[in-house]
Amino acid sequence: xxNNVKIKLSAMMFLQFFIWGAWFVTLGTFLSxxxxxxxxxxxxxxxxxxWGAIIAPFFIGLIADxxxxxxKILGILHLLGAVLMxxxxxxxxxxxxxxxxxxxxxxxxxxxxLVNSIAFRQMNDPTKEFANIRVFGTIGxxxxxxxxxxxxxxxxxxxxxxxxxxxxxxxxxxxxxxxGFLSFTLPSTPPVGDRNKKLSVSEILGLDALxxxxxxxxxxxxxxxxxxxxxxxFYYANANPFLVDAGIANPTGKMTIGQMSExxxxxxxxxxxxxxGFKNTILVGMLAWAIRYLLFAYGEAxxxxxxxxxxxxxxxxxxxxxxxxxxxxxxxxxxVQTKSAAQGLITxxxxxxxxxxxxxxxxxxxxKYSGDWNMIWLIPAMFSFVVFVLFLLFFRKEKIEYQA
Numbered sequence: 001x002x003n004n005v006k007i008k009l010s011a012m013m014f015l016q017f018f019i020w021g022a023w024f025v026t027l028g029t030f031l032s033x034x035x036x037x038x039x040x041x042x043x044x045x046x047x048x049x050x051w052g053a054i055i056a057p058f059f060i061g062l063i064a065d066x067x068x069x070x071x072k073i074l075g076i077l078h079l080l081g082a083v084l085m086x087x088x089x090x091x092x093x094x095x096x097x098x099x100x101x102x103x104x105x106x107x108x109x110x111x112x113x114l115v116n117s118i119a120f121r122q123m124n125d126p127t128k129e130f131a132n133i134r135v136f137g138t139i140g141x142x143x144x145x146x147x148x149x150x151x152x153x154x155x156x157x158x159x160x161x162x163x164x165x166x167x168x169x170x171x172x173x174x175x176x177x178x179x180g181f182l183s184f185t186l187p188s189t190p191p192v193g194d195r196n197k198k199l200s201v202s203e204i205l206g207l208d209a210l211x212x213x214x215x216x217x218x219x220x221x222x223x224x225x226x227x228x229x230x231x232x233x234f235y236y237a238n239a240n241p242f243l244v245d246a247g248i249a250n251p252t253g254k255m256t257i258g259q260m261s262e263x264x265x266x267x268x269x270x271x272x273x274x275x276x277g278f279k280n281t282i283l284v285g286m287l288a289w290a291i292r293y294l295l296f297a298y299g300e301a302x303x304x305x306x307x308x309x310x311x312x313x314x315x316x317x318x319x320x321x322x323x324x325x326x327x328x329x330x331x332x333x334x335x336v337q338t339k340s341a342a343q344g345l346i347t348x349x350x351x352x353x354x355x356x357x358x359x360x361x362x363x364x365x366x367x368k369y370s371g372d373w374n375m376i377w378l379i380p381a382m383f384s385f386v387v388f389v390l391f392l393l394f395f396r397k398e399k400i401e402y403q404a
Contacts, residue, residue, distance in 0.1 A: 043363020
């Protein structure tokens with residue numbers, strides 16, 4: 001891969017996740033503080049991410065893989081996203097806002113697969129080259145959060161009260177427009193699928209991999225993956241509003257500690273996986289969720305601010321030790337013909353079904369215990385611990401080799 005292509009792909013990844021981090025982290029705060037949305041409505045808004053994840057495979061399988069160049073579809077979807085972001089910034093009615101964010105997520109979620117496809121097609125050895133490109137995505141998310149807190153101070157108490165968070169949609173929309181136009185300059189990535197071949201729903205959603213559920217261990221892992229994504233949704237929807245209510249300065253910027261730790265623990269993961277095995281790695285990831293929520297439940301601004309910051313920093317363990325290890329495990333269990341289907345099935349189960357349920361439950365809990373953050377965080381903490389115990393009891397140890 002030449003340097004010109006590498007720079008373009010790195011910029012693509014940077015903007016792809018910069019866009020997401022520029023508005024999604026503060027969405028809950030915006031809806032509660034500036035749109036007076038209920039807990040249930042906030043859960044519905046965040047749930048659009050899951051609907052987008054469910055719909056995305058159909059878009060990729062039926063259109064992107066068969067008829068059009070990936071970089072052109074990427075450009076069109078991000079330009080459409082820019083328009084929807086503008087509309088989101090200029091509505092005060094939740095019903096209209098929900099429609100716009102729903103349409104946005106249907107447009108955005110397929111782009112996650114498209115950027116990977118474009119990057120992989122330009123690489124001679126993805127196992128060595130992809131991580132160096134993908135890391136710019138995490139950097140993009142971090143910089144977006146730092147800009148919101150430290151450059152523009154849109155999440156300062158006075159700024160929130162004056163409606164400054166609506167600028168995050170302009171911020172994300174402008175970035176989406178930039179990536180939209182940049183996409184048309186990316187290396188040509190024509191479709192590789194046979195447009196005459198009809199794909200079944202089971203193929204598109206990865207349901208061909210359902211036969212893996214006949215394996216007792218994989219079934220336990222699959223169910224645990226769905227269940228652990230329920231408490232995960234609490235973090236995405238409520239962490240920023242919680243930190244704002246707790247009086248933490250620059251909350252969005254401080255939340256980027258989670259992404260920074262994600263990079264660090266990704267380096268630790270291979271060593272831990274090799275020494276302690278898959279089951280223990282997954283268990284550590286699950287336990288980290290329970291500990292994180294306990295820290296949130298009992299931490300507060302002032303003398304125990306460290307508890308909140310530590311809870312944020314645990315994101316690296318929560319994500320890497322569970323999700324990345326889970327992807328490795330899934331790949332090891334699937335046969336050559338079902339590897340892609342198996343990964344698709346796990347993605348559908350976690351980001352689709354699991355988090356959709358999680359956002360719905362989160363909305364109910366936040367509405368019921370409005371303002372009582374101790375209870376709001378204790379519930380997912382207990383749920384995470386129950387999933388931890390179930391996995392500990394029912395998953396039998398088996399040797400899995402780490403393959404980055």
